Amino acid sequence: MTKFDILILSNGPGELTTWVRPVVKxxxxxLGNNRDEVRISVVLSxxxxxxxxEAAxxxxxxxxxxxxxxxxxxxFLLWGRTAENWEWSHQGVVVFLGGDQIFPVIIGKKLGYRTVVYAEWEARWHNLIDRFAVMKPAVAAKVSPKYADxxxxxxxLMLEAQSPIPNPQSPIPNPQSPIIGILPGSKxxxxxxxxxxxxxxxxxxxxxxxxxxxxxxxAPTLDLQTLASFADSQKNPFLETFKFSGASLVVSAQSHQYPLLRTAKGLNVELHQENPAYNLLSHCSICLTTVGANTAELGALGVPMIVLLPTQQLDAMRSWDGLPGLLANLPGVGSTFAKIINWLFLRRKGLLAWPNIWAKAEIxxxxxxKLEAETVGEMVLDFLAHPxxxxxxxxxxxNARGESGAAEKMAQIVTEEIGK
Structure with a gap:
């Protein structure tokens, strides 16, 4: 039987790529690669x-x-049994990297394991969790002194993007041929x-x-056909909104190594599916991205970006968490709720991109x-003309990235808990 088990609790694609990946590495x-000594399991909520x-x-x-x-x-939460009836060693640690912080409390008790919670903004269940790894000192500022230790x-953890590894198959930057990355999201x-x-x-x-x-x-959660469908005028009515005439998927092109989105005007956009894409992104002169974990990874790599949040159709933005997301996606009335929620958001919005949040300024x-392609394009051209x-x-x-090493410190805390 394995000597120690480490159980990672996580949930969404963002948490997996920006939290779980660096921590398990x-x-x-x-702790070494001997699976008879230490086994790492991931349970998703x-x-x-x-x-x-996400499981894949x-x-x-x-x-x-x-x-x-x-x-x-x-x-698993209720009965402590996995679908495949996994066996567990007598000693282990539950590591929380996404979901609800009550989950490690319940699962840790069922398995008899120590518990470690990564708390980004708020830490809960101070008396029931063994250790908290927090993003900033402010997270622990209001904690009772008896739990301070x-x-x-x-x-x-979002700063843990790995340094790019040279890859002979990756595009080689040419000062005369800028590379522009496009990160439109995954949902x-x-x-x-x-x-x-x-x-x-x-x-x-x-x-x-x-x-x-x-x-x-x-994005690893997105297949090429689905991505291409959003560039198809027959499937996506927003093409007309942005005066875009469409693009089609080209999977095997004789003169190209990668699949392409080929626009009606003859532009070829390469589709790269390596994950993580740090080496590719590090070669980009600038990236066009939506809000989300993408901005954290680009910021950690030091890649310039323009963050886009188009609002041509306020009812199209329905990917909110919690109650706003439920209301915005209700049948029939969801569109009305979405418009109201997004209007309120735009009136009160603060900084959206992670690098700006880190720096507390729009860097x-x-x-x-209501963004227009020509206006944004001219901004990009100005950046390229003024390196x-x-x-x-x-x-x-x-300068905004702050101190690195969060994943290594997490690993140290888990190691200390194994020792207990």
């Missing part, structure tokens, strides 16, 4: 942003030994507007600088409103 580096591919993503991490998908979570500041609510807008922007830039290369690092542009502006953004991103 750090755990293996610290339901998430409103889930695509259904977790299984793709070489450090992970076994994964249970979210559909079996409640059975449970708290360790580790930093922001339908964002893709419906993001795909036609960013491709229309790309066509405008390509018309002015024909040798510009455009690349899309495809990368956030464009919110000193891009360098200023890179410098500000490096």
């Amino acid at each position: 750090a755990l293996r580096q610290k 339901p998430c409103p942003h889930a695509s259904g591919k 993503i977790a299984l793709s991490f070489p450090e992970v030994d076994r994964v249970q998908s979210a559909e079996h979570f409640w059975q 449970k708290f360790t500041v580790v930093g922001d 339908p609510a964002k893709l419906a507007q993001g795909v036609p807008l960013t491709l229309a922007i790309a066509e405008h830039i390509h018309g002015k600088i024909p040798d510009t290369k455009f690349v899309i690092p495809v 990368v542009p956030e464009l919110v409103g 000193e502006k891009l360098e200023e953004i890179r410098t500000n991103l490096r």
